[in-house]
Amino acid sequence: MSDLSANLDNQARGEQSPLVSGSDIPHLIHAEADVKDWIALLKPRVMTLVVFTGLIGLIVAPGHLNPVLGFTAVLCIAIAAGACGAINMWYDRDIDAVMKRTANRPIPGGRIEPGAALGFGITLAVGAVLVMALATNLVAAAVLAISIGFYVFIYTMWLKRRTPQNIVIGGASGAFPPVIGWAAVTGSVDLVPLVLFGIIFMWTPPHFWSLALWANDDYRRAGVPMLPVVAGGKETRRQIVIYTILLVPLTLVPWFVGFSGLTYVATAALLGIGFLVSVWRVLMDKQDATGVSLTNDAPARAAFKFSILYLFILFGGLAIDRVIG
Amino acid sequence: MSDFPPRPGPTEADELRRRRRGRNWAILLVLILLCALFYAITIVKMMKA
Numbered sequence: 593m594s595d596l597s598a599n600l601d602n603q604a605r606g607e608q609s610p611l612v613s614g615s616d617i618p619h620l621i622h623a624e625a626d627v628k629d630w631i632a633l634l635k636p637r638v639m640t641l642v643v644f645t646g647l648i649g650l651i652v653a654p655g656h657l658n659p660v661l662g663f664t665a666v667l668c669i670a671i672a673a674g675a676c677g678a679i680n681m682w683y684d685r686d687i688d689a690v691m692k693r694t695a696n697r698p699i700p701g702g703r704i705e706p707g708a709a710l711g712f713g714i715t716l717a718v719g720a721v722l723v724m725a726l727a728t729n730l731v732a733a734a735v736l737a738i739s740i741g742f743y744v745f746i747y748t749m750w751l752k753r754r755t756p757q758n759i760v761i762g763g764a765s766g767a768f769p770p771v772i773g774w775a776a777v778t779g780s781v782d783l784v785p786l787v788l789f790g791i792i793f794m795w796t797p798p799h800f801w802s803l804a805l806w807a808n809d810d811y812r813r814a815g816v817p818m819l820p821v822v823a824g825g826k827e828t829r830r831q832i833v834i835y836t837i838l839l840v841p842l843t844l845v846p847w848f849v850g851f852s853g854l855t856y857v858a859t860a861a862l863l864g865i866g867f868l869v870s871v872w873r874v875l876m877d878k879q880d881a882t883g884v885s886l887t888n889d890a891p892a893r894a895a896f897k898f899s900i901l902y903l904f905i906l907f908g909g910l911a912i913d914r915v916i917g
Numbered sequence: 918m919s920d921f922p923p924r925p926g927p928t929e930a931d932e933l934r935r936r937r938r939g940r941n942w943a944i945l946l947v948l949i950l951l952c953a954l955f956y957a958i959t960i961v962k963m964m965k966a
Binding site for chain 2 (some may be wrong): 625626630655658660661667726727755
């Protein structure tokens with residue numbers, strides 16, 4: 593109220609009110625976003641993979657969970673992933689504005705206020721953890737909370753702008769969903785979900801660095817130290833192959849420990865060969881002396897698309913194997 | 918006062934109203950679904966107990 597009195601006094605003296613300035617009205621108009629913009633804040637395409645791997649963790653876990661509670665658990669994973677997306681968009685709004693790929697996101701596009709996006713993200717995050725705790729158990733809720741905290745504080749706020757290993761370590765946050773799904777059923781974290789965690793952890797670098805190769809200019813412009821920006825295309829391609837070589841045997845571990853059968857191991861082996869061929873093509877891509885692709889990074893784009901299919905089919909194969917078995 | 922931009926025209930105001938209405942309906946739908954979900958969870962938990 594004191595602000596209002598001061599405001600009126602200012603107006604009486606012919607001074608412009610500080611509470612509402614001319615620049616606020618276009619700002620208010622721009623802040624009226626569509627429902628589509630609020631959904632876009634949640635990064636729905638990233639959410640799909642997260643939800644899928646969380647669902648697989650839930651399906652393959654020993655034990656039974658009521659379908660209503662199972663649905664709630666998967667919904668909480670999805671909402672938490674969306675919350676992370678919203679908070680990430682809030683924090684990275686400065687670099688999003690500079691990158692072509694992200695310049696039209698709701699915040700840099702002027703359609704959603706940064707504060708509103710942050711509030712939205714925090715509300716969803718807290719709500720998801722609370723509902724997970726109520727519907728399933730405290731272990732699943734705790735792992736969900738840890739995954740949110742890891743993505744927001746460790747990856748987004750700390751590592752992303754500081755080190756080319758940002759997505760290697762930060763990729764752990766994308767590896768939590770199968771652990772959460774498993775914990776929702778069993779109330780515990782065992783060896784198998786940790787193996788699934790490891791698979792996604794090792795999959796993340798070749799997946800993201802394939803993207804970073806063809807979005808290199810964007811990341812350079814924004815000053816994000818992705819590996820191609822810091823170490824160049826040649827070294828990035830080499831690292832993609834190394835991580836894929838490490839990934840493929842890891843995907844066979846569920847069969848080695850007796851958790852899965854021939855359906856899964858055959859799927860994993862064939863997919864592994866496919867992924868290795870795909871990243872070999874990335875390594876052999878025609879490039880100039882500085883490692884810049886002369887084919888517009890066609891193999892890297894293909895490897896990126898394949899990596900998404902790879903993870904879907906691999907985890908799908910695990911679930912099918914468990915259901916058949 | 919001369920610093921204020923012109924008021925939104927009829928089409929802009931309609932657009933604003935449309936967006937606000939859309940957002941409000943979406944919020945209502947989410948609230949209804951949330952209530953239904955909590956109801957279902959409660960029934961399941963009570964059956965288990």
